[in-house]
Amino acid sequence: MKLTEILKKYFSKDQILSNVDVAPYLTSKVSKIVNCIVKIKTIQDWKKLAEFIKTEKLIPGIIGGGSNMVVIKAEHPFYLLNQYRDKKVVSEDKTYVYIKVSSGYNMNALVNETLQLGLSGIEYHLGLPGTVGGAVVMNSKWTKPLAYVGDVVESAEILDLDGNFKTVSADYFNFSYDYSFLQTTKEFLVSVVLKLKKSKKDLVAQRAKSALEYRKQTQPFGVFTAGCFFQNISEELKEKLNLPTTSAGYLIDQCGLKGFSIGDFVVSDKHANFIINRGKGSYQDLEKIIEIIKHKVKHKFGVDLKLEVKLD
Ligand SMILES: Cc1cc2nc3c(=O)[nH]c(=O)nc-3n(C[C@H](O)[C@H](O)[C@H](O)COP(=O)(O)OP(=O)(O)OC[C@H]3O[C@@H](n4cnc5c(N)ncnc54)[C@H](O)[C@@H]3O)c2cc1C
Numbered sequence: 207m208k209l210t211e212i213l214k215k216y217f218s219k220d221q222i223l224s225n226v227d228v229a230p231y232l233t234s235k236v237s238k239i240v241n242c243i244v245k246i247k248t249i250q251d252w253k254k255l256a257e258f259i260k261t262e263k264l265i266p267g268i269i270g271g272g273s274n275m276v277v278i279k280a281e282h283p284f285y286l287l288n289q290y291r292d293k294k295v296v297s298e299d300k301t302y303v304y305i306k307v308s309s310g311y312n313m314n315a316l317v318n319e320t321l322q323l324g325l326s327g328i329e330y331h332l333g334l335p336g337t338v339g340g341a342v343v344m345n346s347k348w349t350k351p352l353a354y355v356g357d358v359v360e361s362a363e364i365l366d367l368d369g370n371f372k373t374v375s376a377d378y379f380n381f382s383y384d385y386s387f388l389q390t391t392k393e394f395l396v397s398v399v400l401k402l403k404k405s406k407k408d409l410v411a412q413r414a415k416s417a418l419e420y421r422k423q424t425q426p427f428g429v430f431t432a433g434c435f436f437q438n439i440s441e442e443l444k445e446k447l448n449l450p451t452t453s454a455g456y457l458i459d460q461c462g463l464k465g466f467s468i469g470d471f472v473v474s475d476k477h478a479n480f481i482i483n484r485g486k487g488s489y490q491d492l493e494k495i496i497e498i499i500k501h502k503v504k505h506k507f508g509v510d511l512k513l514e515v516k517l518d
Pocket of ligand 1: 233267268269270271272274275288310335336337338339341342343344346347348388392393394395396426431432433434
């Protein structure tokens with residue numbers, strides 16, 4: 207039986223897109239035709255997915271806001287588009303408010319809502335594109351000052367690859383720089399409970415505003431990109447090589463690559479770690495420009511740059 211026909215046994219027709227380009231769902235707008243996309247909008251859809259996985263033994267890939275991934279090989283039989291948006295306060299004490307939020311919730315909307323409530327914990331992520339799910343799985347960060355999304359995770363609900371739901375605590379994620387354990391297990395994040403500190407509204411608003419201003423000064427805006435393509439290097443490597451910074455953008459810039467282009471992809475003049483798609487960039491050209499950047503940085507500094515963006 208064709209995959210679309212199998213999917214129709216679990217999901218409604220209007221949730222399933224067949225033979226479809228992923229470009230509209232990725233901030234880089236890089237085109238790739240995939241078999242199917244299934245839109246997940248409710249907790250019932252997650253339950254249907256669990257049933258599907260148990261019975262059909264097929265594991266899809268997942269796209270959140272598509273702001274840190276590019277689909278290149280499309281090895282998954284199909285993709286989920288996570289549009290599950292739900293949020294509620296589950297408990298509070300004198301110091302903290304615990305908010306359960308679905309993984310498809312827009313991260314920037316959540317930050318704005320917590321600012322309105324004078325809650326501290328994710329204020330530095332104002333302007334972070336994508337979903338809460340992507341932010342937790344990628345352990346997205348702000349560096350001035352250093353703040354990870356994983357810092358405020360209390361617990362989470364996960365769907366594993368056998369189709370079972372489980373509740374895990376923050377420890378399960380093994381959070382570190384650009385990493386959570388879900389990147390290894392490939393399990394799905396369904397929802398998360400965040401622990402946010404009661405604070406002064408003006409204080410959190412000021413922190414958020416200064417982070418957003420810095421973001422606007424240093425990052426290209428209104429362009430097609432998947433953000434920083436490469437991870438920064440470690441403090442140890444920086445010391446060993448006697449470099450002034452851990453920034454991957456600095457290394458790329460020092461190789462004279464700002465403005466360098468392959469096809470429709472160009473290294474941003476504003477921030478050399480951002481590769482911008484001028485419109486019709488193909489995934490083949492993206493692979494080429496990534497290889498050239500890695501090669502030049504290796505040649506000049508002896509550093510093997512690691513990708514931050516997930517190539518799926
Ligand atoms: C302009 C711009 C600025 C950015 N600024 C920052 C920044 O300041 N700091 C930073 O750290 N990053 C930054 N990023 C990168 C990106 O926005 C973040 O990593 C973001 O949190 C990713 O969320 P997303 O929903 O878009 O994830 P996606 O790109 O959709 O997914 C990323 C990965 O997580 C997986 N995934 C997504 N949702 C789930 C889920 N529910 N369950 C399991 N796996 C899942 C995907 O399969 C993929 O492998 C920026 C990107 C852009 C374009």
